[in-house]
Every structure is written in C-alpha cells, then in structure tokens.
Amino acid sequence: MDVIPYFLSGLILGSIYGLTTLGLSLIFGVLRVVNVAHGSFVMLGAYAAYFAFILWAWPPFATALLAFAIGALLGYLVYIGVIKPLNKAGELNVLVALFALGALIAEIARLLWGPDFVGYRWNIGSVEVAGLQIDISKLAGAVLALAIALSLDLLLRRTYFGRSIRAVVQDPVGAMVVGINVDRVFAASAAIGIAITTVGGVFLTLFIPVGINPYMGGPYTLIGFVIAVLGGLGSLLGAYTAGLLLGVIESLGFYAFSVAGFAEPSEMALFLEFALLLLVLLFKPTGLFKL
C-alpha cells in the first residue's frame, strides 16, 4: 500500500547519502585514512548552501560549484598540513589529528554562525510520482548526485589521472615504480574527496529545511562510515550503491516502526543500519559490492 512512496523517498535520500560518502571512500581507498572529520565538511557545505541562498539567493546547485572549490582547497590544505606530515608517524596519529580538526571546524562554525539551527526552503514545485508528491528540488538533487557518482567513476576508469589513482589504491609502491607521482595523487584525492563531501553537504540541505547547525556533522560521519564499509572501502560505485540501500532501509524502517508504533522510529532505523553493518562485517567483510 503506502510502501512505494517510502521506498521512493528512501532512494532519493539514499542518492544523497551515496554522494556524501564518495569522498570518504575515495580518501580511504587512496590514503588509507578514515576521514573522521567528514561530518564537519558536510556541515560547511550545508552552511555554504544556506548563506548563498539567503544572502545572494543562489540556488543550491550553483552553490555546489563554489562548495566544490572551497572543499578542494580545504582538502588540499588538510593533506599538506595534517595527513602528509603525520602519516609517517602512523595511522592513529592521523586519525586523532583529523578528529581534532573536525571538532575545531565545528567550534569555529559555532563562533562565527552561532549554535542555533538554521535552514532555508528552495521551492521550485513538485511532481507526482506513484501517488507521492516529490519536490522537484529533491528529485533533481538525487539525479545530480547519481550523475556526479557516475562521472567520478568514469574519470577513474578512463583517464590517465584516474588510472593513476586506481593504481595507488591497488599498490602504492607499484604505482611509484611505474612513474606515478604518488604524493600528487594523495594530494589530489584528498582535495577531490573533501570537495565532494562538501558538495554532498550542499545537497543535503534540500532534505533538512531546519537542520543546519555547527554540530550536525556527527551523524553523517557515522552514516558515512557505515555506507563506506557496506560498499567496500575504496570502491566508489559500491559506496554510492550502499548509500542508496541505506536510504531505503532508513525510510522503510521508519515506515515499519511508525506502523508498529512501539519505538522511536528514527532511532530504530539507525539500529537497523548498524545491524546490517554488523551482518556484512561478519559475513562479507570486504563489503557488499567489492569487485
């Protein structure tokens, strides 16, 4: 009966989840670093969308370009300033430093923009799909997110630059000896990864009309981590597909638990996600979609 609309809205939200996780997955695949500051870059993207909309009336898809540029610059700086100097000292050091960086970014955001929840609504009409009114903005966001995921995958497969990234993922020393500048690949991957994460934050605002806040990033780090592991860390299309799956599970889980009415549905949806993660880790630790 009412399942189809929930499924559809799950797919749409999942597409955005998939997009936000691409960057996490790319950074892990290339640099072998879990970007635990992930959520803070999602948050920066969300604020970019908010301010560009209320100050200059920019539609979020235009802001996405700006957010990509900002994210790329920040990603490059994070590589040069944090990951590169600490990598020799060990992964744990990088992890701790990124965690601290994430917290620092959130605190700076609070100082600059205050602790309150803000948001905006970009209304460009809606269409009826399977008996469900869907905002065109959300639908367009989902389609664009898919397009970005596919283009990134194509970039990795078809260009020399993309192949050099794949080579570093598969064997960094092998990449070095065939003449790839591995340091440059690291820097570029951090830049692209965080750029896409920031763009994901912009897209996310289409779904959270009052949910922008300096500390909003935390859950997205968590969800991003679940998605990236489900998809097989380092596998981009895997991450995207796992994002879709998670969106659907979240939406259907929410539906099921609202009908059942015995628990807080959104918390239970989160429970479902982690239960799935646990099952995957137990039975297919390389992820659902690893080639």
Added chain:
Amino acid sequence: MALSLQQLSSGYGRLQVLFGISLEVPAKSIISLLGPNGAGKSTTLWTVMGVVRPWEGRILLEGTDATRVPPHRKVELGLALVPEGRRLFPEMTVEENLLMGAFTKRAREKVHDTLEFVYALFPRLRERRRQRAGTMSGGEQQMLAIARALMSRPKVLLIDEPSAGLAPKIVSDLFQTVKRLKEEMSVLLVEQNVAAALEISDYSYVLENGRIVLQGRPEELAANEHVKKAYLGV
C-alpha cells in the same frame, strides 16, 4: 656508463643496511648483484630507484647526478624496476597493467609499439591480456612484472630476483628472455640463483652484509673458492 653507484649508503629508519656500495653498469650489458638473504640486494635496488632515500654517496644515470631524484622522475629519465614482490595492480587486467607501465610522457607516445614488443617477447601475456593480474600464476606474474617495466622504455632495467618461486624450466626461459634485452638496454640483475645468473652476466658483484665483498667476470667468480662454497654448493 649507463648507471654508476658511488659509495652509496642507505637503510630504514636508524638501521643502516648499505655501507658504501660502488658498482658500475655499462651500456648494453647485464650486471648481476649476488648475495645471501638479507645482504641488502633489494635495498640497493630500492635506493637506486629512489623509493628508499640514499644517506650518502651518489647515483649517476648516464653520467648525470640523480641521487636525489624522486622515483617518478627517474622513470622519466630511463630507469625501471621489476621490484621484489612484483607489485602488480591485482584488480587490473594484464593489458591495463602494461598500459600503467607506460605512464610517463616519454613512454605514452610510443605505447602501441612497445606493447607489440612486449607481447612478442612474452606471447603468453597476449593470450592473457584480459585476465586480472591477481589471478595469474606466479610465473605469469613475473613475466608481467618484467613486461610492465619494459613498457616505460628503460635504458637501465633493475630486476629483483626474477627466479624466486619459479620452476627451473620457467627460470631458464625467463633468463633467455632477459639476455635478449641486452640488445636494447642495460640490466642490473639481483639473484640468489647464482649459477643461472652467472651464465648470462657480463660482470658480477657479490654483496654481503651491505658491502661488496667480491666482483669479477662470471668465469672468475665461478672459479673463486668462496663463491663455490657459499653459492654454488660445490
């Protein structure tokens, strides 16, 4: 001289492995570097390639100082390494691995000719071109590792223990192939299979505990008492 090492020292962290190694690789020759496990043979090749940082001494490539040149620039200058452990890209096909070997600008321009050249050298690789590298047999992977290094059109090829883990018949085929490479380039060959290496070498060095302890033409080394006892088992 295609490649010369002058008093080269290096190591890992604080552990010094190489203590002032000097050796010369003339143009169009096969030079072998022999020695027991842990002597520092692989470390020598990693250091020449620039993957391991040299501590002291100099590396000259065709007479030009290349001591501090990073690996990707060395490939551009004409140095290629078939590393210990092969270091293939396991999820890529044979042909994709070969194309990665031609990553540098210089090699990219001639990639089709070079591909034909390595397929002619290793027909097996042509048959397997669509197979994923990670699923190939040890011997096939070794061929692919050599072929991938050749794709960069090197002037000096460094090969680390191509015989490791391979059946004797495959080893002798592989060594015949290496010998043919001499027409096009210089080879610095690291080997533990001393008898096989001496057969195709023009000149050899013996490395023990990070120092060159012996050197000479193959027939001189084969006649040396120490080499006979320690490496040839006679």
